[in-house]
Amino acid sequence: xxxxxxxxxxxxxxxxxxVVPLLALAVFIQYIDRGNIATAAPLIKGELHLxxxxxxxxxxxxxxxYTPGNLLSGWLAHRLNAYRTLALGLALWSAATVATxxxxxxxxxxxxxxxxxxxxxxxxxCSSRLLAQHLPPARLGAANGLIGxxxxxxxxxxxxxxxxxxxxxxxxxxxxxxxxxxxxxxxxWRAVTRDLNxxxxxxxxxxxxxxxEVIRRRELWGASLGHFCGNYAFYFVISWLPLYLVQERGFSxxxxxxxxxxxxxxxxxxxxLSGWLAxRWMLAGASANRARKTVMISSLLVTCVxxxxxxxxxxxxxxxxxxxxxxxxxLGTSSMYxxxxxxxxxxxxxxxxxxxxxxxxxxxxxxxxxxxxxxxxTGSFAWAFIIAGCVALLGVVGWGVIIPKxxxxxxxx
Numbered sequence: 001x002x003x004x005x006x007x008x009x010x011x012x013x014x015x016x017x018x019v020v021p022l023l024a025l026a027v028f029i030q031y032i033d034r035g036n037i038a039t040a041a042p043l044i045k046g047e048l049h050l051x052x053x054x055x056x057x058x059x060x061x062x063x064x065x066y067t068p069g070n071l072l073s074g075w076l077a078h079r080l081n082a083y084r085t086l087a088l089g090l091a092l093w094s095a096a097t098v099a100t101x102x103x104x105x106x107x108x109x110x111x112x113x114x115x116x117x118x119x120x121x122x123x124x125x126c127s128s129r130l131l132a133q134h135l136p137p138a139r140l141g142a143a144n145g146l147i148g149x150x151x152x153x154x155x156x157x158x159x160x161x162x163x164x165x166x167x168x169x170x171x172x173x174x175x176x177x178x179x180x181x182x183x184x185x186x187x188x189w190r191a192v193t194r195d196l197n198x199x200x201x202x203x204x205x206x207x208x209x210x211x212x213e214v215i216r217r218r219e220l221w222g223a224s225l226g227h228f229c230g231n232y233a234f235y236f237v238i239s240w241l242p243l244y245l246v247q248e249r250g251f252s253x254x255x256x257x258x259x260x261x262x263x264x265x266x267x268x269x270x271x272x273l274s275g276w277l278a279x280r281w282m283l284a285g286a287s288a289n290r291a292r293k294t295v296m297i298s299s300l301l302v303t304c305v306x307x308x309x310x311x312x313x314x315x316x317x318x319x320x321x322x323x324x325x326x327x328x329x330x331l332g333t334s335s336m337y338x339x340x341x342x343x344x345x346x347x348x349x350x351x352x353x354x355x356x357x358x359x360x361x362x363x364x365x366x367x368x369x370x371x372x373x374x375x376x377x378t379g380s381f382a383w384a385f386i387i388a389g390c391v392a393l394l395g396v397v398g399w400g401v402i403i404p405k406x407x408x409x410x411x412x413x
Contacts, residue, residue, distance in 0.1 A: 018192045020143050022185070023127045024150035026090060029182045030120050031154025031238075032162070033097045034062060036178060037113065038239050039162045040171035042246045042253065047171075048106055052243075056372025059239045061110050062117040063364030069121025070361070071211070074354020078208040082126035082133075082350065083193045087186055089122025097179030101172040124337070125354040132341040132349035137408070138282045140338035141292075145275025148333035149268050152326075155238045156264030163242070163257025208347050209411045215355060217409060222402025223340050226296070227360030229395030230336065232367045233303050234329050236388040237263075237322065239368050244381050259319070263326050270330025274299075278335055288342055289406040292335045293399060299332025300395045307389030311382045321385075328392075339399070345408050363391075 037044070041055050050058075076085040096115040103109045131143050162174045214220060241263070245256040274295055281291040303325055310321035337353070344352035371384045 019130065019196070020146055022189055022192060023130070024147045026086065026150070026185060026189075027123055027127075027147055028150035028154040028157070029090070029178075029185055030093070030123055031151055032158035032178055033093055033116065033182055034120060035155045035158045035238055036097070036100075036162055036171075036175055037062075037109075039159050039242050039257075040166055040174065041243045043166055043171045044109075045243075048109075050106060052376050053369070053372045054106060055243070056368040058106075058109055058113055059368040060365045061113040062120075063361050064117060065114045066117030066121045067358050067361045067365060069118045070125055070354040070358040072354075073122045074125035074351040075211070076122075077125045077129040077350030077354070082129040083189075083196060086122050086126040087189060089119045089126075090185060090189075091119070091183065093119030094179050094182040095119075097175055097182060099179075101175030101179065121357075124357045125350045128337060128341050128344075128353035129346070129350035131337075132344060133346040137288050137338070137342045138279055140341050141275035141277075141279040141282075141334045142272065143275075144334035144337040144341075145272035147337075148271030148275065148330065151333060152264050152268035152271055152330065156261045156268060159242060159264065160257045160261030163253050163260070167253040167257075208351065211351055211355065213412065214344075214348055214351050217343075219343050219403045219409065220352060220355060222398045223336075223343070224356045224359035224398070225402065226300075226395040226398030227336060227356050228363050229391050229393075229398065230300060230303070230329075230332055231360045232363040233307055233325070233388045233392040235364050235367050236307075236371060236384065237325060237329075240371055240375075240381070240384070241322070248381055263322050266323055267326040267330045270327050271333045274331045275334030275338070278338070287406075288339075292339045292342070292406050293403075295335040296332050296339065296399045297396050299328050299330075299335070300392050300399070301328075302331060303328030304389045304393040307385050307392065309389075311385030311389065318385075339403070339406050342406055343403075343409050345411070348409075348411060 037058055041059075044050065044058075045052075045055055073085055073089065093116050096112050096119060100109065100112045100116075103112060127147060131140060135143055158178070162178070165174045165177070241260050242256055245251045245259060246253065251259065278291045278295050282288060306321045306325035306328055310318045310325070313321060340352055340356055341349050367388075370387070371381075374384045374387065375381055
């Protein structure tokens with residue numbers, strides 16, 4: 001027993017020191033490649049003569065394949081393994097990013113966004129499987145918080161660096177450069193995880209519950225509803241912030257890039273801090289249910305108040321509300337994944353997160369289209385802000401009511 005615990009401790013330490021930082025780097029890359037289309041929207045819209053609704057369709061098209069792709073990735077994370085599945089996904093999305101820089105029509109851009117979504121669908125089912133497999137519940141907050149830094153800094157760096165690069169060299173250069181850089185991640189990933197990958201393929205595995213058994217759990221539907229509501233608000237900001245700042249607030253591309261980068265930086269700081277504080281609270285004696293739910297519900301309330309306030313406010317107050325919303329996003333990121341990893345456990349985490357992320361990212365399909373229509377019909381972003389805030393508030397029902405208790409679930413043998 002002592003030897004087994006020592007091996008598990010060594011694996012946890014290795015995952016924390018080597019694998020989790022690479023996962024954070026992967027999601028950082030992912031959100032740069034995903035968000036480039038939003039940063040480039042003002043330029044693409046003018047060059048290809050697109051409407052706001054068409055821009056919304058390009059943004060949401062990513063989720064047409066990303067959303068159902070999570071189900072496939074969740075299955076592969078248990079059937080093949082998480083290490084290889086993630087590597088294959090990153091290779092596909094890197095190729096799609098490079099090709100986007102060469103696209104010359106709306107239809108081509110649409111098809112490449114579909115390919116990008118399929119590749120990126122590998123990340124969260126695979127990362128959740130790895131964290132649940134190797135880390136105890138009281139360490140999941142810090143690990144997910146570190147990954148949250150990558151999630152936040154991806155849009156920040158992508159918007160800032162991409163916006164400045166586009167201001168000088170046009171939007172195509174950004175896709176080519178970031179796409180080529182993305183594929184280089186595979187080199188350290190292979191070096192660091194080679195032994196872990198082989199062990200995962202050769203060692204006996206506990207049986208994984210079927211998708212049917214997973215989706216029968218009430219807790220999964222609560223987490224999926226909460227994920228959808230949080231994503232709607234988050235995707236509203238990362239998808240439309242560049243166009244909002246340039247078109248409605250009159251910022252230049254360079255000014256937009258700097259301001260958006262600062263908003264994402266606030267998000268990046270709040271991610272690891274909230275995860276670390278929740279872990280410390282649990283180590284001090286709080287239950288996972290109390291610590292994780294408190295942080296998650298607080299996140300949604302802050303997000304709701306900030307976005308609704310942004311819809312009613314004007315001038316500098318609206319910008320302040322965007323910074324407050326970034327704090328709200330950061331508060332919830334680590335707990336959102338830690339709750340699901342705790343509930344599912346190592347034998348179901350990949351499939352659980354595959355389904356939860358699938359439902360949650362339906363927000364990425366409907367949200368940008370709804371926002372585009374609202375902006376076209378009203379001529380401003382005010383009502384789009386208010387709608388996003390109200391949807392975030394609904395997430396409290398998912399995390400706080402439908403999930404009765406945050407604790408590991410038992411699966412049939």
